[in-house]
Amino acid sequence: MRDLELLATFLEVRRAGSVTAAASRLGLSQPSVSERLARLEEQFGETLLVRSSRGVTPTPAGDRLAARIGDPVDRLRAAWTAEPATDASGTVRIGGASDVVASRVIPALAPLAAQGIRLEFALGRAQPLLESLKERRLDVVIASIRPADAAIRYRGLVDEEFVLVGAPSLARAIDARRLGSDPAGALVHLPLVVYDEELSIVRRYWRSQFGHRPANPVAIVVPDLRGILAAVVAGAGISAIPRYLADPAVASGSVEILHRPEESPINTLHIAIPVHEPPSAATAAVITRLLETARAWDSF
Structure with a gap:
């Protein structure tokens, strides 16, 4: 399965007409957007966008890809960013590396505690945490790797x-x-x-x-x-x-x-959640908060 974030980045660049404009809309750096496009073109083995001083122009292969994936990718991204229920409450179990959790995740999610969401953190390396996610012992994992696994879906958080x-x-x-x-x-x-x-x-x-x-x-x-x-x-x-x-x-x-x-x-940090279990309202609130806050993180 092609990486959703690579496909979404390609669509944004094509629609915006330039890497610079797409980077601004996505909250990413220009090198990060360029790196994603290069990875996607490497996967497909074709040039999808031609760069020039005036912006980007899709190749015939790029036009065919955009026509094929536009609607499905937009629907998938909408599912990730859907507004959480206003009465979200409950416990969300979050896994991540200790440094990322302390410096990024906790400051981002702390305001949710005042909304009745209890946050429980598990600290460690990505692979064991992803195993805990598959076993339903965690609800969300912030991981710097994304091993292929049919039981887990990933969303790029920040580069x-x-x-x-x-x-x-x-x-x-x-x-x-x-x-x-x-x-x-x-x-x-x-x-x-x-x-x-x-x-x-x-x-x-x-x-x-x-x-x-x-x-x-x-x-x-x-x-x-x-x-x-x-x-x-x-x-x-x-x-x-x-x-x-x-x-x-x-x-x-x-x-x-x-x-x-x-x-x-x-290096891309990913949000990982189980595929076969819809996130609770509280988990959706955590995901939305992370995605919104990550746009302002000074990673670049």
């Missing part, structure tokens, strides 16, 4: 831009000339602070930017992005973290951005 950061003392240990020609080689002597043993976030950064896994030694493993930032500030190593976490530390001078690619890696 996070990742940056590579290190303490000033480590930044000074990098050969600036080599960084321009061989960035992975210039960084290889620096230890890593990673989210898990699989180096999931850092590995994705290295592969997207340098074409291979990192060969650096690992200094600290901590499954919390705030903990990763704290370790980087303390000079324990370098790591890739979302820009919204990095920017305050960069502004204070406690860390520096070590690598500035033309396009930074982007």
